[in-house]
Amino acid sequence: MNFFEPDKLKIGILGGGQLGRMILQAAANYNLFIKILDPDENAPCKHIANEFKKGKLTDFDTVYKFGKDCDVITIEIEHVNIEALKKLEKEGKKVFPQPHILEMIQDKGNQKMFYQRNDIPSPDFFLVENKSQINKFNDYFPFFQKLRTGGYDGKGVVKLSDPNDLSKAFDAPSVLERLVDFEKEISVIIARNESGETKCFPVVECAFSEEANLVEFLFSPAILKKTQEKEAYKIAELVAEKMQIVGLLAVEMFVTKDGKILVNEVAPRPHNSGHQTIEGNVTSQFEQHLRAILNLPLGATDITRPSVMVNMLGEKGFEGDAKYQGINEVLKWDGVHVHMYGKKTTKSFRKMGHVTVTANTLEEAVKYAKKVKDTLKVVA
Numbered sequence: 001m002n003f004f005e006p007d008k009l010k011i012g013i014l015g016g017g018q019l020g021r022m023i024l025q026a027a028a029n030y031n032l033f034i035k036i037l038d039p040d041e042n043a044p045c046k047h048i049a050n051e052f053k054k055g056k057l058t059d060f061d062t063v064y065k066f067g068k069d070c071d072v073i074t075i076e077i078e079h080v081n082i083e084a085l086k087k088l089e090k091e092g093k094k095v096f097p098q099p100h101i102l103e104m105i106q107d108k109g110n111q112k113m114f115y116q117r118n119d120i121p122s123p124d125f126f127l128v129e130n131k132s133q134i135n136k137f138n139d140y141f142p143f144f145q146k147l148r149t150g151g152y153d154g155k156g157v158v159k160l161s162d163p164n165d166l167s168k169a170f171d172a173p174s175v176l177e178r179l180v181d182f183e184k185e186i187s188v189i190i191a192r193n194e195s196g197e198t199k200c201f202p203v204v205e206c207a208f209s210e211e212a213n214l215v216e217f218l219f220s221p222a223i224l225k226k227t228q229e230k231e232a233y234k235i236a237e238l239v240a241e242k243m244q245i246v247g248l249l250a251v252e253m254f255v256t257k258d259g260k261i262l263v264n265e266v267a268p269r270p271h272n273s274g275h276q277t278i279e280g281n282v283t284s285q286f287e288q289h290l291r292a293i294l295n296l297p298l299g300a301t302d303i304t305r306p307s308v309m310v311n312m313l314g315e316k317g318f319e320g321d322a323k324y325q326g327i328n329e330v331l332k333w334d335g336v337h338v339h340m341y342g343k344k345t346t347k348s349f350r351k352m353g354h355v356t357v358t359a360n361t362l363e364e365a366v367k368y369a370k371k372v373k374d375t376l377k378v379v380a
């Protein structure tokens with residue numbers, strides 16, 4: 001069914017952060033009407049949404065009432081009330097990604113078991129209920145311990161090198177994942193529409209900042225062997241097909257030192273590893289998400305120019321009203337695209353914006369992205 005009638009259609013997005021904001025930018029081209037729900041009255045989407053509602057994303061009544069007035073409901077953050085979405089789905093609303101998929105992904109334990117059940121290559125793991133149960137696995141260190149629910153952007157993940165690290169461990173239901181000795185971290189964003197058409201964005205490489213526990217640089221395209229690239233697409237397709245997801249699915253993967261590809265985790269929405277698609281690819285991930293949830297044909301994903309994305313993080317040690325330094329300088333350089341998320345206040349490592357640098361070669365883009373990183377600062 002193609003129910004694409006922009007004038008009649010109301011799309012609701014749960015979450016009004018930067019991802020929602022970039023979906024809104026893409027939606028304007030299709031003249032779509034978008035309602036946003038977010039608990040923060042100063043959320044990045046506030047001033048550019050067609051309608052903005054302040055409310056708690058985890059509250060049943062708030063989400064249900066919000067969704068009742070929409071035709072299509074989507075998310076830009078996973079931590080939302082699933083029961084309300086299930087009720088809306090039952091009542092005939094289009095809810096993409098589907099609530100049962102969101103529910104499974106919300107819990108990293110269930111996510112890992114899904115990979116295991118479906119023969120999707122991923123790191124070995126154990127499930128524990130609390131800290132004291134970690135002792136049972138003393139022979140298997142080192143681990144990454146991950147809270148089953150509630151973590152994001154590296155919060156809720158801790159590296160446990162040996163049993164002496166237990167003081168750092170979370171005392172909560174969690175996944176104990178064997179440490180992967182990886183060469184790089186990559187991501188494939190795949191889109192799937194309701195008719196079952198799928199399309200992958202070219203693989204990107206994500207470089208993490210140890211200190212901030214966040215993506216620092218993203219390189220598009222990733223430099224990989226052809227066979228590894230094929231394997232990454234195969235895995236992304238497999239995950240999307242097994243889930244039967246409608247919308248975007250970002251598949252974060254490890255390339256191990258012995259050349260294997262393992263799934264780390266997935267996110268059923270636009271993702272930080274696809275921001276460069278706005279300037280660097282034929283179709284952006286945000287437009288693609290809209291096409292997928294509206295059951296429109298998916299757009300071409302080819303890279304138009306090599307690009308590097310740098311997250312603009314709040315400078316360490318600064319907290320308060322955000323001030324931007326160095327913008328005039330970085331805008332002198334060709335191919336520098338600045339995105340400010342419109343967050344009023346900054347704090348250490350808060351995602352305040354991003355910059356995508358496009359160039360004729362990846363080397364050139366890397367060179368300028370590093371200069372941007374050193375020049376552009378968010379302080380208070």
Ligand SMILES: Nc1ncnc2c1ncn2[C@@H]1O[C@H](COP(=O)(O)OP(=O)(O)O)[C@@H](O)[C@H]1O
Pocket residue numbers: 123144146151152153154155156157177178179180181182185208252264265
């Ligand atoms: N099993 C592992 N082995 C090695 N590094 C890991 C492992 N699991 C996670 N990491 C590192 O920690 C980062 C954050 O973990 P992730 O599970 O993606 O949590 P988040 O939800 O915070 O993104 C990963 O991107 C990777 O750098």
Ligand SMILES: [Mg+2]
Pocket residue numbers: 252265
């Ligand atoms: Mg992650």
